[in-house]
Amino acid sequence: MTPQDLPLVHGLEQRLFPRDAWPLDMFEAEIAQPVCWYWVAEQDGRxxxxAGLMCIRPVGDVQTLAVVPEHEGHGIGSALLRTLHEKARELGATEAMLExxxxxxxxxxxxxxFGYEHIHTRPRYYRxxxxxxxxxxxxxxDTAAGTDATEVSS
Structure with missing residues (x-):
């Protein structure tokens, strides 16, 4: 994900998560953090x-993961999640967490x-x-789940 992607990503965020959408400045701050990595999945240039990852060893924290509804069920979420896991492992993480x-x-x-286990519930976590x-x-x-050819770029 690049700064040029942010207006489109933010628009998708508002569409996909109307109750919980991150503000644009949060995305800007996240991609600027040295412990955060963000990717976009593209098809035909769109x-x-x-997805985003924060990694402070030994934990890789999945910050966000979203796929537009018309493309759900085609392995895009899986490809993004695998990308997050690969980066976390590369950075020395031994576990991944998410909400x-x-x-x-x-x-x-x-x-x-992918092998995630529910370990806790945070009541009233969302707005x-x-x-x-x-x-x-x-x-x-070994937690790999399937394969696909979806392009994921950072």
Whole structure:
């Protein structure tokens, strides 16, 4: 993800997460952090997904992961998640953590397919009072789930 991607990414963020959308300046701050890495997934030159990682050894923290609805179910989320895991391992992380809305079973299925385990619930974590499931993955285990040819760029 580059600064030039931010207006499009922010527009997608508002569309995909109207209750929890990050403000534009949060994306700007995130991509400027030396401990954060962000990617976009593109198809035909259009951004169709994005993901971010914060890594402070030994933990890689999935900051965000999103795919536009018309492209869900085609392996894009999996490709982005694999990219985050690969970068976290490269940086020396031995585990990955994330929060996911308790009312988002589709995302939870993706994370479980990769081996994430629900370890805690954060009540009223989201702005609208929604709960977050805290999930953890052992990055030292083989957790690859399928393959695809989706292009992911940083």
């Amino acid at each position: 951004i169709i997904g994005y 996911v809305r308790a009312d988002n079973p589709r995302a939870q299925r993706l994370y479980r397919r 609208d009072g929604g709960d977050a499931l805290v999930m953890r993955l052992d990055l030292t285990a």
